[in-house]
Amino acid sequence: MRKQILIAYFGLFLTACDVVQFQQQQLYSSYDKAETEEAAEAIVFSDGAGTMWNSLFECGEFKISKDVAYQGNSSIKISWDKSKGCEWIGFGNSFSNWAAVDMSESRKHKALSFFVRTQEKSAGAIPIVASLEDFGGGGSYHYLDAKKYLNGLIIDTTWKQMIVPLWDFPIIEDQVDIRSIKQMKFQLEGGGSFYLDEIKIINYTPEQFKQYRAEVEAMKPKGNLNQTIYNPKTFDFDAWGQGQISCQNLKQHNDHIHWSFNANNCQWAKWGINWNNWYQVNFRGITDKSVLEIELKVTANTKFKITLEDFNYNKVVLLDQKFSEEQAGKKLTLRIELDSQQFQKAGIQLDQIKQLLFEGDGSGEVEISSLKIKQK
Numbered sequence: 001m002r003k004q005i006l007i008a009y010f011g012l013f014l015t016a017c018d019v020v021q022f023q024q025q026q027l028y029s030s031y032d033k034a035e036t037e038e039a040a041e042a043i044v045f046s047d048g049a050g051t052m053w054n055s056l057f058e059c060g061e062f063k064i065s066k067d068v069a070y071q072g073n074s075s076i077k078i079s080w081d082k083s084k085g086c087e088w089i090g091f092g093n094s095f096s097n098w099a100a101v102d103m104s105e106s107r108k109h110k111a112l113s114f115f116v117r118t119q120e121k122s123a124g125a126i127p128i129v130a131s132l133e134d135f136g137g138g139g140s141y142h143y144l145d146a147k148k149y150l151n152g153l154i155i156d157t158t159w160k161q162m163i164v165p166l167w168d169f170p171i172i173e174d175q176v177d178i179r180s181i182k183q184m185k186f187q188l189e190g191g192g193s194f195y196l197d198e199i200k201i202i203n204y205t206p207e208q209f210k211q212y213r214a215e216v217e218a219m220k221p222k223g224n225l226n227q228t229i230y231n232p233k234t235f236d237f238d239a240w241g242q243g244q245i246s247c248q249n250l251k252q253h254n255d256h257i258h259w260s261f262n263a264n265n266c267q268w269a270k271w272g273i274n275w276n277n278w279y280q281v282n283f284r285g286i287t288d289k290s291v292l293e294i295e296l297k298v299t300a301n302t303k304f305k306i307t308l309e310d311f312n313y314n315k316v317v318l319l320d321q322k323f324s325e326e327q328a329g330k331k332l333t334l335r336i337e338l339d340s341q342q343f344q345k346a347g348i349q350l351d352q353i354k355q356l357l358f359e360g361d362g363s364g365e366v367e368i369s370s371l372k373i374k375q376k
Contacts, residue, residue, distance in 0.1 A: 042095035042201035044114075044184050047072030054091035059084045060188065062091055068195055070115040070159045075197035079119070080188050092133070092185035095201050100135060100180040107132075107166035111204035112184065115159045119193040122156040127190035132169055134177040139185065140169040151212065153219055159197070165209050166201070220351065222285030229275045229356065230257060230371035238278075241271025248360060257368040261304075261360035269360035272309075273371075280311060281353035286373070287340040292318055293333065295370035300328035302364025306336075307357040308348070315357075316346040322361075331369075338373075 045052055047069070054062040060080030069075045080089055095101075103110075116126060125146050131139035144164055152160040171178050184201070231238065232255040239257075242250045247266030250259050263269035275281065292306075303322035309315045318336050343350065356371075 042110075044093045044095050044199035044201070045076060045196070046198055046200065047074055052076070052091060052093045056080055056089045056091075056188070057086050059086035059089050065195070068117075070117075070197035072197075075195045076199075077119070077195055078188075079193040081191040082189060083191065088187070090185060090187040092183050093199075094183040096181075098182065100182065102179040103132065103166065103181050104178045107169070107178070109203060109205055110166045110201055111209070112164040112166065112199075113161065113202045113204075114199040115161050115197045116150075116155055117159045117195050118155055118157055119195060120157070122154050123192065123194075124154055126155060126162075126194060127188070127192060129187040129189060130164065130169075131185040131187060132166070132176065132178070132181050133183050133185045134180045135182045136177060136180075138176040140171055140176045140178065141187070142169045148213075151216060153216075155194075163202075163204065163209065163212060165204060165206070167206070220284055221282065223282035223350070225286050225290050225373070225375040227275060227281070227373035228371075229273060229373065230368060231275070232256075235273075238275055239271060239273040255369070257366075257371075259358070259360075259368070260365040262363040263360050264362055270358060272355040272357045274355045280351060282351045283338070283343070283348075283353050284350040287338040287343055287350065290338055290373050290375050292336040292338060293370070293372050293374045294336070294368060295331065295333050297331055297367040297369075298323045298328060299365040300325040301362070302328075302366060303361040304364065304366065305359045305361065307359070309354050309357055310349045310352045311354045312347075312349055312352060314347045314349065316342055316348055318356075323364075335374075 052062075052064075056062050056078075059082055060078065062076070062078050064074050065077035066074045067077070076091075078091070082089060112130060126144055128144045129141050130144055131141045133139040142164065144162060146155060146162070149162045149164045150160055151162070184199070232252060235252050235257070236242070239250070241248070242252075246268040247263050248259065248261035248269045248271070250257070250271050252258070259271070261269035301322060301324075304319075305317060305321075306319040307315050307317050318338075319334070323332075
């Protein structure tokens with residue numbers, strides 16, 4: 001508790017012959033300063049506690065509902081559709097009894113935590129932008145990305161927690177005074193129908209958040225340890241670059257892939273293959289348990305590269321090899337390790353694999369009879 005005393009002096013205006021006397025008087029008695037953000041429980045909403053404001057106009061409905069609750073007897077029931085013509089809709093509340101909070105340092109070990117569920121159907125996202133708003137009306141805005149912050153894979157009719165580190169909120173000096181935060185404000189975009197409960201600012205560390213996301217990652221579906229990449233029946237659809245194109249000839253013959261190229265005077269000797277109808281291929285959970293296995297024959301001094309690419313154009317080279325005269329004409333089996341650290345370093349999205357890319361160097365000829373992902 002801190003005491004503050006304001007002292008004033010009162011006196012009378014007298015003539016030069018009079019004696020002037022001043023009396024010291026206390027105008028304000030001591031008062032209690034609001035608890036600091038460290039000591040107070042920073043609640044935005046909990047079982048109807050606090051005064052929540054909202055501005056949804058004709059584009060939505062906001063109410064405190066006693067139908068369902070994660071904890072206590074009530075939750076926020078909110079539905080909105082911004083396409084009905086509202087320029088701005090949202091809601092908010094102070095977590096410090098409307099006292100200014102300096103979050104310049106404390107935000108580095110705090111997070112916004114709340115529980116969410118849909119009213120009926122499932123949803124892959126919750127289109128809300130949160131803001132740490134200062135007393136001047138400026139704010140640090142951050143999208144509440146369910147893929148990054150939800151403790152689960154989808155929002156459905158069961159309660160799930162979202163934890164959003166405050167250190168993820170961008171601090172732009174001329175847009176927000178982080179030393180004078182007034183409230184947590186929520187800006188609604190798109191449309192949705194949700195219940196929200198237990199909205200709080202909690203103590204949180206980067207180490208806790210890393211563990212939290214690791215637990216979510218473990219919930220995600222794993223890829224198949226055994227995957228057939230080259231299927232003679234679907235090769236025409238699965239592979240691009242077929243036929244006589246520029247400096248290569250790619251075709252299927254007797255249930256094997258025949259690829260000849262001469263890239264000495266040409267920059268185009270490449271082709272690619274996807275083995276899931278050109279949808280995403282899942283490598284999650286298999287990179288340390290499986291290998292890329294290729295059965296092939298080559299001519300002497302053939303050199304080519306195999307690259308794995310995801311749908312975000314991140315790439316990692318799996319093979320870059322020149323084959324010797326001793327290897328020429330023989331049936332070879334290559335078993336290429338899938339290194340999880342190499343994938344991570346390249347930023348590969350393991351459940352977003354797009355294709356294998358083959359690129360020739362110089363001139364050569366390759367015959368591939370089998371191309372698979374196989375368990376070690």
